[in-house]
Amino acid sequence: xxxxxxxxxxxxxxxxxxxxxxxxxxxxxxxxxxxxxxxxxxxxxxxxxxxxxxxxxxxxxxxxxxxxxxxxxxxxxxxxxxxxxxxxxxxxxxxxxxxxxxxxxxxxxxxxxxxxxxxxxxxxxxxxxxxxxxxxxxxxxxxxxxxxxxxxxxxxxxxxxxxxxxxxxxxxxxxxxxxxxxxxxxxxxxxxxxxxxxxxxxxxxxxxxxxxxxxxxxxxxxxxxxxxxxxxxxxxxxxxxxxxxxxxxxxxxxxxxxxxxxxxxxxxxxxxxxxxxxxxxxxxxxxxxxxxxxxxxxxxxxxx
Amino acid sequence: xxxxxxxxxxxxxxxxxxxxxxxxxxxxxxxxxxxxxxxxxxxxxxxxxxxxxxxxxxxxxxxxxxxxxxxxxxxxxxxxxxxxxxxxxxxxxxxxxxxxxxxxxxxxxxxxxxxxxxxxxxxxxxxxxxxxxxxxxxxxxxxxxxxxxxxxxxxxxxxxxxxxxxxxxxxxxxxxxxxxxxxxxxxxxxxxxxxxxxxxxxxxxxxxxxxxxxxxxxxxxxxxxxxxxxxxxxxxxxxxxxxxxxxxxxxxxxxxxxxxxxxxxxxxxxxxxxxxxxxxxxxxxxxxxxxxxxxxxxxxxxxxxxxxxxxxxxxxxxxxxxxxxxxxxxxxxxxxxxxxxxxxxxxxxxxxxxxxxxxxxxxxxxxxxxxxxxxxxxxxxxxxxxxxxxxxxxxxxxxxxxxxxxxxxxxxxxxxxxxxxxxxxxxxxxxxxxxxxxxxxxxxxxxxxxxxxxxxxxxxxxxxxxxxxxxxxx
Ligand SMILES: Nc1ncnc2c1ncn2[C@@H]1O[C@H](COP(=O)(O)OP(=O)(O)O)[C@@H](O)[C@H]1O
Ligand SMILES: [Mg+2]
Numbered sequence: 063x064x065x066x067x068x069x070x071x072x073x074x075x076x077x078x079x080x081x082x083x084x085x086x087x088x089x090x091x092x093x094x095x096x097x098x099x100x101x102x103x104x105x106x107x108x109x110x111x112x113x114x115x116x117x118x119x120x121x122x123x124x125x126x127x128x129x130x131x132x133x134x135x136x137x138x139x140x141x142x143x144x145x146x147x148x149x150x151x152x153x154x155x156x157x158x159x160x161x162x163x164x165x166x167x168x169x170x171x172x173x174x175x176x177x178x179x180x181x182x183x184x185x186x187x188x189x190x191x192x193x194x195x196x197x198x199x200x201x202x203x204x205x206x207x208x209x210x211x212x213x214x215x216x217x218x219x220x221x222x223x224x225x226x227x228x229x230x231x232x233x234x235x236x237x238x239x240x241x242x243x244x245x246x247x248x249x250x251x252x253x254x255x256x257x258x259x260x261x262x263x264x265x266x267x268x269x270x271x272x273x274x275x276x277x278x279x280x281x282x283x284x285x286x287x288x289x290x291x292x293x294x295x296x297x298x299x300x301x302x303x304x305x306x307x308x309x310x311x312x313x314x315x316x317x318x319x320x321x322x323x324x325x326x327x328x329x330x331x332x333x334x335x336x337x338x339x340x341x342x343x344x345x346x347x348x349x350x351x352x353x354x355x356x357x358x359x360x361x362x363x364x365x366x
Numbered sequence: 367x368x369x370x371x372x373x374x375x376x377x378x379x380x381x382x383x384x385x386x387x388x389x390x391x392x393x394x395x396x397x398x399x400x401x402x403x404x405x406x407x408x409x410x411x412x413x414x415x416x417x418x419x420x421x422x423x424x425x426x427x428x429x430x431x432x433x434x435x436x437x438x439x440x441x442x443x444x445x446x447x448x449x450x451x452x453x454x455x456x457x458x459x460x461x462x463x464x465x466x467x468x469x470x471x472x473x474x475x476x477x478x479x480x481x482x483x484x485x486x487x488x489x490x491x492x493x494x495x496x497x498x499x500x501x502x503x504x505x506x507x508x509x510x511x512x513x514x515x516x517x518x519x520x521x522x523x524x525x526x527x528x529x530x531x532x533x534x535x536x537x538x539x540x541x542x543x544x545x546x547x548x549x550x551x552x553x554x555x556x557x558x559x560x561x562x563x564x565x566x567x568x569x570x571x572x573x574x575x576x577x578x579x580x581x582x583x584x585x586x587x588x589x590x591x592x593x594x595x596x597x598x599x600x601x602x603x604x605x606x607x608x609x610x611x612x613x614x615x616x617x618x619x620x621x622x623x624x625x626x627x628x629x630x631x632x633x634x635x636x637x638x639x640x641x642x643x644x645x646x647x648x649x650x651x652x653x654x655x656x657x658x659x660x661x662x663x664x665x666x667x668x669x670x671x672x673x674x675x676x677x678x679x680x681x682x683x684x685x686x687x688x689x690x691x692x693x694x695x696x697x698x699x700x701x702x703x704x705x706x707x708x709x710x711x712x713x714x715x716x717x718x719x720x721x722x723x724x725x726x727x728x729x730x731x732x733x734x735x736x737x738x739x740x741x742x743x744x745x746x747x748x749x750x751x752x753x754x755x756x757x758x759x760x761x762x763x764x765x766x767x768x769x770x771x772x773x774x775x776x777x778x779x780x781x782x783x784x785x786x787x788x789x790x791x792x793x794x795x796x797x798x799x800x801x802x803x804x805x806x807x808x809x810x811x812x813x814x815x816x817x818x819x820x821x822x823x824x825x826x827x828x829x830x831x832x833x834x835x836x837x838x839x840x
Binding site for chain 1: 786787788789791792793794795796797798799800802803806807809810811812813814
């Protein structure tokens with residue numbers, strides 16, 4: 063079990079005179095919960111996702127993002143002083159290692175890097191990084207020294223030692239299973255990461271990555287945009303499996319009720335001008351779909 | 367130890383030391399006719415080779431240092447007068463260290479990081495030791511000999527195949543008059559490989575100079591001559607990942623390739639020069655009707671590199687493919703490219719160049735495609751992509767085209783870009799740290815090149831680039 067707790071989070075665009083985008087966001091996502099985050103364009107939803115994941119383009123000017131882990135996590139016992147992590151102190155890859163996943167609104171294309179190579183590297187690196195994070199500080203320093211001294215063991219003429227916990231064969235197995243779950247064609251495994259993927263295929267691929275990396279908390283940014291109805295079903299199955307099988311907590315950013323018919327939210331939040339203006343249950347999403355956001359805005363102004 | 371330190375302190379110091387030692391040349395001032403005569407005599411060369419050397423020397427002395435190319439690397443520190451003690455055929459005088467311990471720490475360190483076995487390290491560094499793959503090489507050699515394929519040291523080829531060499535050695539392909547460093551090379555060349563593949567013969571395994579160079583030592587002025595007769599096919603691979611260290615800081619190799627009718631030659635090289643080296647080469651292929659020439663080169667290391675493999679598409683239907691990759695780190699100027707001369711109808715060429723610059727390094731693509739009048743229905747496609755790590759690094763592209771024929775198909779594409787922050791963040795958010803993310807992007811960037819190489823070279827090139835990016839190579 064894990065909890066992502068966002069308190070009074072404020073963030074600017076990280077340049078001189080950069081615009082303030084997040085103006086005090088409060089939000090808590092628990093393992094096994096599905097939250098929908100809705101709100102008009104430009105209200106700061108994607109920025110929230112990126113700040114949680116540690117995007118360097120933003121400066122956090124106030125508030126906190128905390129990940130709380132149970133005493134028993136990742137199949138290991140977690141000592142009490144390592145159950146609470148201030149994510150804002152960590153690099154993006156360290157956050158990933160602790161179980162934060164961001165499904166991008168606009169996934170990038172990386173030429174020349176095959177999906178299978180990328181995903182196996184990511185999974186192994188994540189596992190390794192996690193181990194390091196939980197090692198005592200002293201032990202960590204020692205391990206690094208050792209690594210330095212060893213250098214490379216194999217001759218470059220012989221090819222690389224197959225580093226990493228998950229070997230090639232084992233990974234193929236995992237990948238195949240997850241691709242089946244998402245109804246993705248096997249051929250994607252040998253394609254370059256997102257290169258030439260349709261908008262829908264890219265979104266499918268984001269969910270595939272989440273399925274492989276098994277996050278504690280997944281932020282999925284407009285994962286439903288650009289999906290046809292069949293693929294929406296596949297992607298929804300993938301998201302539900304993340305929750306039902308891995309117990310992940312999901313923060314689903316979306317404009318549309320449509321996906322919420324398949325991935326039923328426990329909580330719905332509305333973001334306006336960099337704040338959570340209103341929260342409710344699944345009914346709120348339907349109301350927003352019918353009536354738009356203006357009434358929420360009015361409600362907020364009236365209260366102010 | 368930084369590369370500048372080595373260049374200014376160690377090289378100088380050892381050079382002085384060596385000069386005192388080798389009394390035979392102590393009185394020499396620079397490169398003279400007498401020096402050339404001694405070299406030739408040492409090698410027991412026939413008269414014609416001596417004459418070629420002397421003619422090349424005269425051309426070298428007449429030609430000015432190239433300084434007028436736009437944006438060319440600064441060559442003012444190349445002092446050919448210092449060359450003399452390093453061109454004797456024996457290993458010691460060529461500037462290899464006598465003891466492993468005498469090599470600069472950075473070089474030793476690189477060998478260690480690459481995980482190269484001890485014996486190989488010594489051979490590569492010029493310390494001189496037999497390399498264990500000698501046996502493998504011997505086995506392959508027997509197979510080749512049955513087919514009439516020749517693969518031997520150039521010095522030996524001069525003795526054993528004088529007719530072929532007289533006809534092809536620095537005559538029509540790379541004459542010494544080509545450029546000042548080709549002339550220098552013609553005067554003082556030593557070692558290298560001779561490959562001959564008879565008509566209708568396919569050499570299945572790539573011919574790897576890796577073995578040869580390690581077992582017989584290698585020079586800085588090596589000459590490679592490859593002759594593939596009609597319908598022959600061969601893949602020649604040269605190179606190794608460890609930086610080749612020499613105290614004298616000039617490498618000037620020569621490569622000549624003759625591609626017969628409907629023959630196919632691929633020349634692949636991955637080279638990594640120590641950071642004090644000026645790497646100035648001349649490589650050229652002549653391609654007859656329906657023949658195919660493929661150049662695959664990875665240029666790493668060196669202080670400055672100037673390398674533009676060129677192909678003359680002489681017969682109708684001939685094809686040339688160029689794939690080049692260059693990496694420039696701090697203080698490095700890597701000026702590479704390709705030249706293709708379409709001199710016959712229906713000829714095709716493709717050039718794909720990738721360069722990476724980091725920490726203030728500079729890469730430049732300098733290319734020329736010439737399509738002669740009458741070379742109708744020819745086509746060329748040039749693509750150069752440059753990837754920069756930071757704002758201190760530079761990357762230029764100079765893709766010259768001389769098109770004298772109207773019925774041709776010419777395509778050109780160039781991209782220059784900085785490594786994308788959004789790309790790096792994407793990979794980081796999946797668990798890769800900043801360095802790993804960048805390494806993965808770079809590995810992907812050069813993938814079109816590495817996929818052309820045999821797997822062990824591809825792995826080697828990737829690992830080299832990883833080490834370069836960590837800034838941990840000398
Ligand atoms: N890196 C950035 N530089 C400048 N402006 C930005 C940047 N990121 C976001 N913004 C601005 O912040 C506001 C919120 O953007 P975003 O979080 O993408 O909104 P949403 O996802 O809710 O549509 C927009 O006005 C957007 O233009
Ligand atoms: Mg958005």
